[in-house]
Amino acid sequence: MKISRILVINRGEIAVRIIRTCRVLGIETVLAASEADKDATGARLADKTVVVGPPPVSTYLNIPVLMKTALEAGAQAVHPGYGFLSEKPELARACADNGLIFIGPKADHIHKMGNKLVARTLARECGVPILSGSERVNAFEDVLKVVEQIGFPIMLKAAAGGGGRGMKIITENERDRVRPIFEEAAAEALAAFGDGSMYVEKYIPNARHVEVQVLGDKYGNVVHLGERDCSTQRRHQKLIEEAGAPNISDAQRSEIRAAAVKLAKNISYESAGTVEFILDQDTGKFYFLEMNTRIQVEHPVTEMITGVDLVQEQLNVADSGALPFTQEDIHFNGHAIECRINAEKPEENFRPTPGVITRWELPQGPGVRVDTHCHHGYKVPFFYDSLIAKLIVHGTDREHARRRMLAALDEFSVEGISTTIPFLQKVLKTPDFAEGRVNTRLLEKVL
């Protein structure tokens, strides 16, 4: 491997995750950390930590400073993790300009998939099903024209969107309010993404979120590593993810996996990526939603059932390596579930709870994995998101994994701050979840 030292420009559990694989591979790590993160586990595990700025989020978005840090540290490559700059083509280009390897896909792929309208077109061109909808709509009159063709309900979406910003559902009853809803959504998208471009898609009320992990190299090889179900969401934020997706037919599973590979192959995708689909539970049909051109938060469930280290393969592919396996070499073993544990107080409307962790005892045992940057005495800063740990379990089947998760959550002991652990236990015990009747609206019933 040419890469012998990398700069990690992220924080939290994903920084720890990346550093762990590098330690296994004998790659030195330099962590670019904000002042608020120098006490996190990532900084303890990295070979070297460079404080690159003050606590706010902007420290992890400052491309010139991060490039300078990489060059001064003698790193050959940069790993962006997820969030922050990971899906900014500007970072991939800046790496190229500075002679650094970007551990991720090509800037062009990030750019194209970052625009949801372009991504929709690419999917349609290679025969991957997309929801009926529109190209860019510039005014509410355009929205009404689309409605004439596809009917209500519809979903207004931001072309540059993500995380629910600029997204609005419009039902038949709101026919008279299309104008204000459209204008509000466009303004919200503009404020959040600096781009108010909107489009329309048919809204699927009874839906599941199913995504496929793909890996590609620069020699045109693409494999999938199976699908994940991420339907258990609250306000468009995933809380529980699992691999594989429960209660779908073998035919659906094969089709959805093949569609993801087709899209990735068609654009000669390199590195790890995730193709997201919406599954209409009323019709059994699935539709392309978007492609994420980075490592996902929920990647460990895929690792648990395939045995593939996704970060290792990102490094391998970035270093011009070929994928060391073909599709036939990938075998799926059992079932895995991940719970995102957040520093929040569910009974107070999920109020964030930063503060000092005074007790931190992690669950252990067969099939249990915890990815976290926290430790006893760690001060959870208020500058960043509330994810403090990911608890991942593997079981021989879904029910085994669910029971293992419940036992592990019970063993997970945190004091000093409130966490979502009790809420997750409640969700896992619902008959709907227990029987695999997951749905993007499942949590509405629990709350």
Place this chain on the structure above:
Amino acid sequence: MSNNILGIFDGSDIDGITALIDKLEKSSFDYLRLEGDGVKIAIGKNGVCESTEASAAKTLPQAAIPAAQTWAPANDAPAAEINSPALGTAAPVPAPTEQTGTEAAPSGAVSEQAGIFIVKSPSYGIFYAQSEPGAPAYVKLGDTVQKGDTLGLLEIMKTFNAITSEAHGEVARIHVQNQEVLEPDQPLFSIKIK
């Protein structure tokens, strides 16, 4: 003076920027942002600033979204949400103290006086005086505010909450700067009750 300060600007650039600062200072505007090929210049006054580069525009939400939204985690998504429920804790009006006059003491030692309602920070977080860089501040000195009006935003773990007034009155004192890091119970606004 070097002709190439920091390797970014030359002498004429500096002259140009100085002229812009001068113009903004004399204007009725608080904030100016210019963007060109790879260069962005942002100048603010009266506490309006953009210290966090372009990211601030991305992470700052749109102004007041009226409906009650709830706390939401935002782990890998850049999304941020505004919560509207009144989070600004306000101290009850205490008995008069020995201090006189309406001028509050410097930060950290704001006294509570009869007829003055002090809006305090409910928790740690980052204070935003405006909905986004370049937007007008929610309130300025002398403004009349109603109970429930938004006075500013508090960002905590990527969620945004409106800090609202719990009193009807006039903004007599602003104790906080835009983008200041807040501590629990830190005085933010003195409202002269009407």
